[in-house]
Amino acid sequence: MFKGLNLRIFCVGLLIISLSPPFLASANEDTSEDEGRNFAVFSLNNAFPVLSKSKVRMIYKGKVKRINKANINLVDLTEDSNDKANFYQTLLGKSLSQMNGYRASLAFSGKGNLPVTISNNDIATILNWLEENPNGIAYATIKSLPEHVNVLFILEPEE
Template identity: 85%
Template sequence: MFKGLNLRSFCVTLLIISISAPLSANAKEEITEDEGRSFAVFSLNNDFPELSKSKVRMIYKGKVKRINKKNINLVDLTDDDNDKADFYDGLLGKSLSQMNGYRASLAFSGKGNLPTTISDNDIASILDWLEANPNGIAYATIKSLPEDVNVLFVLEPEE
């Protein structure tokens, strides 16, 4: 079908096809479901206070490592989870590749620690990790949280 096109023509053709292809009903529903999702930064440690957005941003950038004189540990989802991409985009305006590069440079320079990545991206695994790490902090969609967690910050989607 694309025989004889040079690379530039091929890319332009693909772009036109992708722009002009109508969305299926399922794709439209998925987009609608993703809009308006709120995230909570939370802990099981009730000694941690509510945090401002700027403080949460500093924590996830690796610039704040202690709260109330206690070292904190972050848990993170795997890169294949859409929640992780949405969270970092909403909080820091960064893509996953930008965050991975940023964190790698922090770890390489010795100025920061990488969050612990859990293998299962479900709330039960996050809660298990938090129980084993009393000064742990995590994030998840608000709708997935149990009532007994200490919500430190709520990240609302931008409109």
């Protein structure tokens, strides 16, 4: 009886230990370079209105597929992007691995609006994609945006 209980305790302990290092490392990493980065959710479609934070959250969770009766398309940055990780952490409070798991379940169920991942994180590539997708929505740091885009929402880190 104690052998089975000890094995369960041991397995749970291993699981906790295996999950701990990423959380500890992320808590101790120097993020001063990424602190204070403000993101903008934007489009080249001027018919899209300014959006609330809750609406943007629903869009990036895949729960909203239309704005003003127009189907929307999302573009996403590559997996290795610090901006992508910071954006989802700030907007949804989720890590990239949590977002990938969430989106995998959406894809499996056939529900949700999943973003298209672009080939690189350059603002010119994002703008080219938006030109080819008139109902496209993207995000980027505010400092990287040209003046002619339609800013739908500004995401600022919460203090």
